[in-house]
Amino acid sequence: MSWIDRVRQSLPFVVKRETDEELWHKCPSCGQMVFKKEFEENQSVCPKCDHHGRIGPDERFDALFDGGLYTPLPIPTVREDPLKFRDTKRYVDRIRAARTATGETDALMNARGTIEGRRAVVGVQDFAFMGGSMGLGVGAAFLAGVEAAIKDRCPYIIFTAAGGARMQEGILSLMQMPKTTVAIAMLHEAGLPYIVVMTDPTTGGVTASYAMLGDVQLAEPGALIGFAGQRVIESTIREKLPEGFQRAEYLLDHGMLDMVVHRHKLREELARLIGYLCVDEAA
Template structure:
């Protein structure tokens, strides 16, 4: 094979690999092909149909905190696999796989920093970590976030994204519902606000507890928010439900949430809410 053929074949191989893996993103809603760089620069929002894709803690923190400067709060140590659970895989193996793919300890990560100069503790549930499911570690992380907010005299802002309780932890997972509710009571006793941003999807026991207890309930456009799935509800009540009845816009129209805010406007909206609701101490230097 001549050197010209080798170079040509190498360029064709490189171009094919980049096109398939790096250059293009296919929108899950409108199925348009968008340059990955354009999609990422647009905060993972489709520039064609405005579909808000799911993002993890790092993207959230970088977009929210001033100059992308923030402190990640330590994840609490909890007992793993307390029920020695196994389905098609061992629970410990599922945890290892989730940690390997996300490089996070569990599904809820907290960070402390400034949003437009105002202090805040922000928690983000990562749907990529076992569907953002609520287990003992998530409950413990939530409590840590609330305690840090009380210590710093600033709001606790939570971005929810979950399929519900973590079945591999059984009743221990469900116990996180009252546990987080008690922590929020302590936050309110301290006179500090709790702001929730509901992202796609927020369902199950998370919706039945801390996701719907915010002083202000915000949702991203098109976010799926509910307790049970549409098919389950229809089979239970034996009625056909309205189109999109569990989407953010429908819930806003029917008074379940306070506002739907585009991802590009979230930082400004949260900063204004913190300014309205938080004590003057929230503006102090970190």
């Protein structure tokens, strides 16, 4: 053992201080610094400007279900890296890194529980998991959520957040678009509602499939919603797009959404919709 190691070990234990990054959150909208604890207790909504931050499945389920009590649905098993894809790094390494960072198996998680006493199966996409991209795992999880809703005779509610299809799975990722569409048809055949809540961002193949097929279309304030990016559209049509284009409020004004609902009021609004759309839905 070197002398510096002996000196270091002889020093009394000092509790590590929290850094500024651990204590504070800088709002990307207004630029204000907010205590991270205050921000998280406010469901990741900025108390200064009401900007809605991105949240994952655990935070969403805790805020939505009665008493924060819910039962996660089993994760479907799918073939990983079916194309043996590699870009700057192997696809399997990207999946492993995403699982380590988020603690999740894939980008879509389902849970069942009650919302103000009304049964529901809820799916939540996590943008933190490879941009919430849609691949075999997301398609299988979506189908599993629909099947659970049919079994429970309750609605399926999906919170979308995605950059689109997962490029590392090629055509197989695009095949999830018709697969999820068929799953929604199964739900309708069972006489059950399908409710979509679009969060920031919802784009690409997800927007082109199950995100736009809800019986009721909701979105959180300021959510980016669209298919192609604004710069791509502008370069294609060679025109400047309107202010706020592809934001939730713009889509509401132009008839593509039914409601824009603040995160703090989502639980109450979803319970009301379930009450309107379902018969004998109480748990």
